[in-house]
Amino acid sequence: MTTTATAVLPIQAMPYRRIMRDGLWDNNGVFSMLLGMCPTMAMTTSATNGFGMGVATAVVMAASNLLVALFRGYITQEVRIPVYILVVASMVTLVDLSMNAWMHELYKVLGLFIPLIVSNCLPLARLEAFAAKERVLPSLVDGLFMGIGFTLALTGIGAVREVFGSGTLFADASLLLGPSFQFMEMRILPADMGVLMMVLPPGGFLVTGLLVVVKRMFDLRAGKAIQMGGAHSV
């Protein structure tokens, strides 16, 4: 009896620490899986923009992972893709409507990003690779931490592009987070030293590519096998 129980355990229960690490670093949506490139390129012209997009995505990912895990017994193989799209699109609309009504100041800044989440394949990938087979709570944690990992990646790319492109860091952060966050708004380089290209699309590709390399160098140094391209974490 006991032997079967211990043999079954590691497959059924993926440790939460592992799920969190996967989302934040090991299997990071942007730097390891190279997913969600459309919002990554478009919304990382500044650290604040990247952060805003990331937070909105994390909320949608946690909610849709939760829902799909909850209904995973009823979603058949044949209709799963339309159902996933339905779930993500509904969550996006839900967040969009309720933020517009009840968090209007935040919506004025973030509102621009929310509809773009539908064009992000990272939520879909996590529904397919994780939430469709796992229990509710691990799925929620996976969605949340994949979202936080996405936020960190976007904020990082945005910070590099902003510093070299406009010379500032976290400009307009107080518009997004409230006046008490004004201390975050910094000027790193003089205004006329910015390289405009970094804020334009080519800068997005350059910085993302360079940061992917940096991440892999860290992994190599730590002796980790490099994960590439796969949406599957196990």
Added chain:
Amino acid sequence: MNKENAMTHGLILGAFCLGFGLLLAITDQLTVEDIGARALEDRQNSLSQVIPSEIHDNNPVKDMITLKDESGKEIPVYLASKNKEITGVAYEIVGSGYAGAIKLMLGVDRAGNVLGVRVLSHHETPGLGDRIEEKKSPWILKFTGLSLGNPPVEKWKVQKDGGAFDQFSGATITPRGVVGTIRTGLEFFAKHKPELLGEK
């Protein structure tokens, strides 16, 4: 896949669509009033920036008329009045910049002088063209007090085109679009002055 199977899948998908449709309908019902109220506040905010509060004692958002422009498009015009006399009007004008439409709100007094202009929305390059926004640069404030005769109509251009308004270094198309749009907006006022001021 046999027929029965296809039926089951269809029903499952249908059930999900129905469920989420319902969820969205409920959310829409719950939020529609608040969203409407927020949109009204936003409009009031942008109006209060182009119409100084000293010149009116009414609520311009409520005193709205619609006029047709040359192309037959209906333009909502917000009227500011004091002691029942119209002291100024404000309306949206749309021009094109470097990357699509630039929406502006223009306020004009009885004599045709600009009370204020603000950018409502645009898609210009961050760090270059977005200096037409008031929070990024004071450039847009220079228009306050000007009219079609001051500077003369033919000078309503950017300096690069021989006009009176400075462009930004590295961005000419955006300011050119904005200057041209404000001129068109003032011409709209001149053409429709009697209707706008209620003298018809």
